[in-house]
Amino acid sequence: MKISFFGAAGEVGRSCIMVSTKNTNVLLDSGVKLGQKIEFPKLDDDIVKSLDGIFISHAHIDHNGFLPHLYSSGYKGNFFATKPTIEIGNVMISDYIRISNPVDVTKKGLEEMSKHAKIVEYHKEFRLRDLSIKFIPAGHILGSALIEISDGKNRIAYTGDISLNRTRLLDGADIRSVRADTLITESTYGLKTDVFPNEKHTSQNMLKSIKDTVQIGGKVIVPSFAVGRAQEVLFLLDDYINSGVLPKVPVYVDGMINKVMRIHRHNVIYCRKELQSKILMSDYDPFKSPNFVVVEKKSMRNKIVNDDESSIIVTTSGMLTGGPVMFYMSKLAKSSANKMLLVGYQAVGTLGRMFQDGVRDIFLNGSEMKVEMNVDTFHLSAHADRPQLERLMGSIKGLRNVFIVHGEITKAKDLKEYASKKFEAKVPLIKEEHEI
């Protein structure tokens, strides 16, 4: 088998890897890279024409955002993903198209994309031409999958994005069922020093930080990815308010999070068992908690920022690259009584990363602004940290090759240094091909 890297090589974004046998070409993910400008995988037209199928690991735009482009440029094959990945993917892709309005994406292309979506069940091996494919829960977001591909001789496991930790919402990746001689792994937190603090500890510190602000009447903004982080944060806040450790203040939920929440609710079978039983066995449904106030109209936003009461606002986007969070931030950043909690990955070049790095003088809509509100960072990551990545590699029997992708180059290289001690490890560059 041959593996070709068209994106997420030495970077985070535009995940797109081709696996080829003599007769078959398939893609693992097909994402775009969001930043100052949008970058696409380095795929030539003749490669697109040669594709027999696309497997999507999960519904984040850096893994599925290139699909509408492919279908608009004439790709006629299917793409395969779990049910939540397809449903959440539709929401994420519509949002991406609405915001970036790419000229090469056509209405027809979007229709073709919907027509060619094929649902895959976890753990059920299926065939595409001369390949066997299996999706395994990856613990990253709802419906996320680690994908195994075999031609009968070699077996590749591709992590997509992975997390081994169990959260309020999801079980960790099912790494015990992974069989592979070649691993293509993400390395978002691949650095030796990327060791996440204990989750309980983090939640407790977060609680204290929120309480400090609420007690002085301030407002807390939690910029969050619509999928995964938002639900985790909301469940956490709900627990704290219900148990009385956090004063009862309104928790405003604004933007795409609401739609994604509904998709989670009707795909609850993909959530952690305990959560399913909680909903089944009691009248309490954390997805519809009375503590949450859905921001239904834009006009509500002015009231939220102007009223005197303390509140918590959970909204998109997670890295402050757009979305309702920009409004809340622009109105609330000038007061030191307010606070922003960064709870997810902040990519280089984003406003979120600048805040994280201590930058307080920013340009917003062309004018200079001094940020007085406090900024706190908490690791509630949906990715594996370095110890988890090491555990993943160590758990796969017979593993020989490791390709490290989906990480800033320094992180990928640092993880390679570790992996090289036991495996044939590489950090591939864009357009590199490797025979296994």
Ligand SMILES: [Zn+2]
């Ligand atoms: Zn992801």
Ligand SMILES: [Zn+2]
């Ligand atoms: Zn990703």
